[in-house]
Amino acid sequence: MEFPAHRKSLLKMLADGRFHSGSDLAEALTVSRTAVWNLVRELKERGLDLSAVSGKGYRLAWPLELLDGETILAGLSQSASQRISALEIHDELDSTNTRLMGMAAGGAPSGAVCLAEHQTAGRGRIGRTWQSAYGGGICLSLLWRFEEQAAIAGLSLAVGVVILRALQQAGVEGAALKWPNDVLWRERKLAGILLEVSGEAHGRCAVVIGIGLNVRLPGQAAEKIDQAWTDLNQVAGGAPPSRNRLVSLLLEELTRLLADYPERGLRAYIEEWRRWHGHVGRAVELRSGNRIVRGVVAGVSDDGLLILDCGRDGMREFASGDLSLRLDQG
Ligand code: BTN
Numbered sequence: 001m002e003f004p005a006h007r008k009s010l011l012k013m014l015a016d017g018r019f020h021s022g023s024d025l026a027e028a029l030t031v032s033r034t035a036v037w038n039l040v041r042e043l044k045e046r047g048l049d050l051s052a053v054s055g056k057g058y059r060l061a062w063p064l065e066l067l068d069g070e071t072i073l074a075g076l077s078q079s080a081s082q083r084i085s086a087l088e089i090h091d092e093l094d095s096t097n098t099r100l101m102g103m104a105a106g107g108a109p110s111g112a113v114c115l116a117e118h119q120t121a122g123r124g125r126i127g128r129t130w131q132s133a134y135g136g137g138i139c140l141s142l143l144w145r146f147e148e149q150a151a152i153a154g155l156s157l158a159v160g161v162v163i164l165r166a167l168q169q170a171g172v173e174g175a176a177l178k179w180p181n182d183v184l185w186r187e188r189k190l191a192g193i194l195l196e197v198s199g200e201a202h203g204r205c206a207v208v209i210g211i212g213l214n215v216r217l218p219g220q221a222a223e224k225i226d227q228a229w230t231d232l233n234q235v236a237g238g239a240p241p242s243r244n245r246l247v248s249l250l251l252e253e254l255t256r257l258l259a260d261y262p263e264r265g266l267r268a269y270i271e272e273w274r275r276w277h278g279h280v281g282r283a284v285e286l287r288s289g290n291r292i293v294r295g296v297v298a299g300v301s302d303d304g305l306l307i308l309d310c311g312r313d314g315m316r317e318f319a320s321g322d323l324s325l326r327l328d329q330g
Helices: 003-015 022-029 033-045 068-076 078-083 096-105 157-167 243-259 270-276
Strands: 050-053 058-059 085-094 112-119 137-148 175-178 182-185 188-199 205-214 283-288 289-300 306-309 315-318 323-327
Touching: 003 022, 003 058, 003 182, 022 033, 022 058, 022 289, 033 050, 033 315, 058 078, 068 085, 068 243, 078 096, 078 243, 085 270, 096 112, 096 137, 137 243, 157 182, 157 188, 157 205, 157 243, 157 270, 175 270, 270 289, 283 306, 289 315
Parallel strands: 085 112
Antiparallel strands: 050 058, 112 137, 137 205, 175 182, 182 188, 188 205, 283 289, 283 323, 289 306, 306 315
16 A cells, blocks of 8 residues: 555655754645644654654654665566566555465466565464564565475575575674574564465465565564564664665575575575574474473474474474474573
8 A cells, every 4th residue: 555645745755864844844745734743643653753853843763765666676687677577565554475465366476576664464473463663674575386385395494594695695794593484683583484375276386475674673663572673773783774775685585596496495595594593502492382392402404394302302303384482491
């Protein structure tokens, strides 16, 4: 969904992070100052950190780089841009994954991309929610079709690897992977991946790969996150990389991964996954529904299963699905 014209125009004027007086804004938009005040309130409700100072006007806490389709596409190699069949950018959407799952059901081809500046019902793994604030991160989904379900084994782990590659190319150092596919920085969550698969006739399937990456989360949105989190602003000491460039890097890496995943599979990525793995040798708790298993992380198998050293119970392997992993406090 696009913002109504006045709200979007106001946002574009405020995007420079400078003060703008209520009367200047009202004049530019040809609305009353009360209308400006109402529009500001609507933007704040979407997580934007906007303040009003008497005598100076309104200002965003920091400049905002809006997502831009042309800039994103211009940042792609020719082969990557050929693999993108459609690129949608929404101001606001319930969930980019939900949107693409719907498009997949309607027959959309591989390479459809959906981005949202703000999600009102962002979804995470295991029924969790994913919090976002307008312009504060990247909410990206990509649709890809496969001839057979077996071809996607381990794909969510491989996606973790290519996110780390993209981050490294953007100058972000120190990120690590947590099984099965969280991206952490100093044990705090920086990005998450939600893969959704819809089966079709003859073993074909459509996969929607959803990536949420925190770039600069204002406190209001962050308050709702129920786990340790971080964003690229903290990681990069107050100078996060450009969001448009990050999206280009992610799409470049993702499309390259997907184009030949059926032939190469997880085995082409698993060694790199292990290099980024942040928890080998750590005592953990693995939860699946009501079940809790404790052990020490021994590694990840070639198939992407978590290998836990469960002491007297020996080495055990766990598939992803609805398992979550927390560092053992005991
Ligand atoms: C997780 O860590 O639990 C996965 C989070 C995935 C969030 C992204 S944001 C873009 C896409 N749309 C959604 O509703 N979820 C994914």
